[in-house]
Amino acid sequence: MTTTARVPILAGSDAETVAAQAIAERWGLPSETTDNDVFQLWLTNGVLALHWLQSPQKMSPLVVDFHQGKAAYRAQNTQLKNEAIAKAVGVTGQFKPSVVDGTAGLGRDAFVLAGLGCNVQLIERHPVVAALLDNGLHRARQEGDFIGDTCQRMQLIGTDNLFTGSGYTQEPDVVYLDPMYPKTGKQKAQVKKDMQMFQQLVGSDEDADTLLEPALALAKYRVVVKRPNSAPFLAGREPNSQIKSKKHRFDVYIKRGFHESAN
Numbered sequence: 001m002t003t004t005a006r007v008p009i010l011a012g013s014d015a016e017t018v019a020a021q022a023i024a025e026r027w028g029l030p031s032e033t034t035d036n037d038v039f040q041l042w043l044t045n046g047v048l049a050l051h052w053l054q055s056p057q058k059m060s061p062l063v064v065d066f067h068q069g070k071a072a073y074r075a076q077n078t079q080l081k082n083e084a085i086a087k088a089v090g091v092t093g094q095f096k097p098s099v100v101d102g103t104a105g106l107g108r109d110a111f112v113l114a115g116l117g118c119n120v121q122l123i124e125r126h127p128v129v130a131a132l133l134d135n136g137l138h139r140a141r142q143e144g145d146f147i148g149d150t151c152q153r154m155q156l157i158g159t160d161n162l163f164t165g166s167g168y169t170q171e172p173d174v175v176y177l178d179p180m181y182p183k184t185g186k187q188k189a190q191v192k193k194d195m196q197m198f199q200q201l202v203g204s205d206e207d208a209d210t211l212l213e214p215a216l217a218l219a220k221y222r223v224v225v226k227r228p229n230s231a232p233f234l235a236g237r238e239p240n241s242q243i244k245s246k247k248h249r250f251d252v253y254i255k256r257g258f259h260e261s262a263n
Helices: 014-027 069-077 084-089 108-115 127-141 146-152 185-189 193-202 208-218
Strands: 009-011 039-044 047-052 099-101 120-123 154-158 174-177 222-228 241-244 248-254
Touching: 009 014, 014 039, 014 127, 039 127, 047 127, 047 193, 069 108, 069 146, 084 108, 084 222, 084 241, 084 248, 099 108, 108 120, 108 146, 108 154, 108 174, 127 146, 127 154, 127 193, 146 154, 174 208, 208 222
Parallel strands: 009 039, 099 120, 099 174, 120 154, 174 222
Antiparallel strands: 039 047, 222 248, 241 248
16 A cells, blocks of 8 residues: 555534544544645544645545445445346355455445445555545444445454454455556546545555455455456466456455355
């Protein structure tokens, strides 16, 4: 992962100072501004938002909101047969594998899997993204609807669990990885504004190849790696199978079948 930039968290009102400080302490973020800040997090009315102070064009703050936008529509209208990610992970009408998403990002793929009935433990290595995701999950769970119920099946467990091997609530059937891959040319130009901000903050996962071995050690049955169709195999290791969609493919590394004994 690219070196983490300094991003302070600030309270939008005196009443939220304590809450903002608690977020700062949990994720190891500063709470004082500097003249050199490129990004700032603001907590306002319970909503955590990322502001890009030096963006080349006007952008709305980045907020994780599972009740809005394409993520909400996709989760509520997902059909098992149409989701390549479901096939790759091994979701069926009768079987909902437990999943660790080792590169959770803004939680969008985990949200789809949870909407299909999987329990998903999330790891996000970038503390600012983890803070945004945690806030989004907390707010979504307050609603007693399908999305709130879906987010109850998503548990953000930390930032470095994949490497420490600790902090899991259960041994996962599947580990899912979607490391950031650098975009160039036409791909870069087509990236939407919210993802432009996300990519500017996070950069590319330059150490992505190091994720595969601990993922294989952790997963009970398989590891699934999402890659652009043009990207090389993670760590140069050829998968057992692939499932392709229009823009991406899912490389599947199988340790054993879902119904096979470990012996």
